[in-house]
Structure formats: structure tokens, C-alpha cells
Amino acid sequence: MQNIKVRPVKDKQELDDMFHQRWLVLRAPLGMDRGTEKDKHEDSAFHLVAVCDHKVIGSARLRLLSKELGSIAYLAVLPEFRHQGIGTKLMEKLIEIAQEKNLKTLRLMSRIHAVNFYKRLGFREEGEPFDYLDVSHVFMHYKLQASQKKPRG
Numbered sequence: 123m124q125n126i127k128v129r130p131v132k133d134k135q136e137l138d139d140m141f142h143q144r145w146l147v148l149r150a151p152l153g154m155d156r157g158t159e160k161d162k163h164e165d166s167a168f169h170l171v172a173v174c175d176h177k178v179i180g181s182a183r184l185r186l187l188s189k190e191l192g193s194i195a196y197l198a199v200l201p202e203f204r205h206q207g208i209g210t211k212l213m214e215k216l217i218e219i220a221q222e223k224n225l226k227t228l229r230l231m232s233r234i235h236a237v238n239f240y241k242r243l244g245f246r247e248e249g250e251p252f253d254y255l256d257v258s259h260v261f262m263h264y265k266l267q268a269s270q271k272k273p274r275g
């Protein structure tokens with residue numbers, strides 16, 4: 123993970139670069155057009171990127187569904203940067219942010235091939251697999267610990 127930084131998106135240009143990177147990983151392989159990588163929740167969501175030499179190579183999104191429930195979506199790492207711990211780092215950072223926001227549960231829709239990746243992070247499968255965009259998925263959730271506030275004084 124040398125020279126790779128995981129941090130929030132810093133400006134509009136980087137946000138656009140992130141959407142392009144998301145499309146490359148999650149939509150182009152399905153034959154889907156540019157634009158299909160976004161949904162109506164982008165403006166209100168929190169976007170995290172992994173950047174290497176000013177290039178967005180990984181990304182993921184956290185969105186609050188309620189005061190207690192967060193949704194993680196669009197985790198994507200460019201193929202040539204995989205298996206170096208970048209996906210794990212993105213997820214760990216989102217879990218840390220969720221913890222700071224005092225969320226109780228995180229939810230996501232995992233592609234079947236990524237189930238073990240999320241299990242290793244502590245996510246658990248929920249319900250039966252289903253098809254989305256012709257790809258088999260399953261819902262998964264993660265229970266956050268109640269944060270330990272330091273006693274005053």
C-alpha cells in the first residue's frame with residue numbers, strides 16, 4: 123500500500139474521477155453506459171477514495187438510512203490494484219466512520235463472489251441470494267459496538 127492514501131473525496135474533480143473509476147469496475151464489465159454508476163443519493167452520501175499518485179484506484183460509499191443504520195455501497199478497486207489490502211482498508215475506514223457516528227448496524231448488498239471478503243471483516247449474510255443487474259447478490263450486515271466514551275475529569 124505504498125503511496126496509496128485512503129481519504130474522503132476532496133473536490134468536484136475527484137468526485138467525477140471517482141464516478142469514472144466506479145463505472146470502470148462495477149458497470150462497464152456489465153456492458154452498462156456511463157451514468158448508470160450513480161443513483162439519486164450521491165449528494166447526501168459520504169464518499170471515500172483510495173488514491174495513488176493523484177489517480178482514484180479505489181472507492182466506496184456510506185449513506186445514513188437512519189440514526190442507527192448505515193448503508194455501504196459501490197466498493198470498487200481497479201483490477202491491477204487488488205489483493206494489496208486496499209478494499210479492506212476502505213471498508214475498515216467506513217466502519218470506523220460509522221462507529222464515530224454512533225451507528226448500530228451497517229448493511230450492504232454483496233455480490234456472491236465477495237461474500238467471503240465481507241465475512242472476513244465481520245459482516246454476516248442475511249436472507250437468500252437474489253439477482254440484481256443479472257448478478258447474484260446477498261444482503262449482509264455488520265453490528266457495531268457501542269462506543270466507549272472516556273470518563274470526564
Ligand SMILES: CC(C)(COP(=O)(O)OP(=O)(O)OC[C@H]1O[C@@H](n2cnc3c(N)ncnc32)[C@H](O)[C@@H]1OP(=O)(O)O)[C@@H](O)C(=O)NCCC(=O)NCCS
Binds near residue numbers: 208239242
Ligand atoms: C471486492 C474488492 C473490492 C476487493 O478489493 P481488494 O483491494 O482486492 O481487497 P483486499 O486486497 O483487501 O482483499 C482481497 C483479498 O486479497 C487478500 N489480500 C489482502 N492483502 C493482501 C496482500 N498483501 N497479499 C496477498 N493477498 C492479500 C485478502 O486476504 C483478500 O482475500 P479474500 O477475498 O479471500 O478475503 C475487489 O475485488 C473489487 O473491486 N471487485 C469488483 C467489484 C466488487 O465485486 N465489489 C464488491 C461488490 S459488493
